[in-house]
Amino acid sequence: MTLSSSSIQLAVIDMAGTTVADDGLVVASFEAAATAAGLPETGPQREQARQYVLDTMGQSKIVVFRALFGSEDVAQRANVAFEAAYEAEIDNGRATPIDGAAEAISRLREAGMKVALTTGFSGGTQEKLLAALGWQTIADLVLAPGDGVRGRPYPDLILTALIRLQADSVANVAALGDTSNDVDSALRAGCAIAAGTLTGAHDEDQLRAAGATHVVGSVADFADLLLST
Numbered sequence: 001m002t003l004s005s006s007s008i009q010l011a012v013i014d015m016a017g018t019t020v021a022d023d024g025l026v027v028a029s030f031e032a033a034a035t036a037a038g039l040p041e042t043g044p045q046r047e048q049a050r051q052y053v054l055d056t057m058g059q060s061k062i063v064v065f066r067a068l069f070g071s072e073d074v075a076q077r078a079n080v081a082f083e084a085a086y087e088a089e090i091d092n093g094r095a096t097p098i099d100g101a102a103e104a105i106s107r108l109r110e111a112g113m114k115v116a117l118t119t120g121f122s123g124g125t126q127e128k129l130l131a132a133l134g135w136q137t138i139a140d141l142v143l144a145p146g147d148g149v150r151g152r153p154y155p156d157l158i159l160t161a162l163i164r165l166q167a168d169s170v171a172n173v174a175a176l177g178d179t180s181n182d183v184d185s186a187l188r189a190g191c192a193i194a195a196g197t198l199t200g201a202h203d204e205d206q207l208r209a210a211g212a213t214h215v216v217g218s219v220a221d222f223a224d225l226l227l228s229t
Contacts, residue, residue: 011115013222022201026201105117114165180196180210193226
């Protein structure tokens with residue numbers, strides 16, 4: 001599939017694993033969530049829950065915990081513990097950008113494309129992550145799941161970005177993420193490009209099985225793809 005750079009008006013790009021190095025922070029934070037939810041420290045129940053978190057990377061974390069624990073109270077308790085653990089890692093300086101991510105976003109915006117950064121974290125955690133990176137103004141829009149906006153694999157984040165940044169059509173939108181859920185969300189939204197990157201949770205086989213139109217090495221390669229003629 002080839003597109004001229006002029007046809008893409010909006011790039012919707014994931015954060016953890018795509019523009020921000022994960023380095024195991026999500027899984028480590030899950031351990032705190034699992035403990036708060038009352039799962040045994042070791043054993044098959046814990047292992048199955050950990051594998052489910054890996055398989056559902058990219059989805060809204062509260063949705064993952066609802067599916068895992070079956071109780072809204074337990075899911076909320078787990079989510080609070082997860083976000084507290086993740087934010088503690090941010091405070092400890094463990095939030096680092098993927099090599100070339102800031103430059104890639106800048107190149108896209110300088111070329112006239114709008115850029116939206118999306119996440120499966122809450123808006124508060126996203127804001128803290130952006131502040132730690134000094135990225136408060138790096139994108140045209142930042143979005144997290146919330147009232148009226150479902151997380152991945154639903155298309156809401158991408159379609160909300162399209163509306164707010166006034167792209168002409170889903171045919172003018174390209175999306176990038178590191179998980180099958182990112183790809184699924186982009187396909188459900190009807191994006192012209194539903195790309196996967198190899199810097200995060202899922203490998204090339206998983207991304208292609210999800211239907212990725214392109215698989216790139218990094219967000220820098222994604223920028224190259226969109227800017228090529």
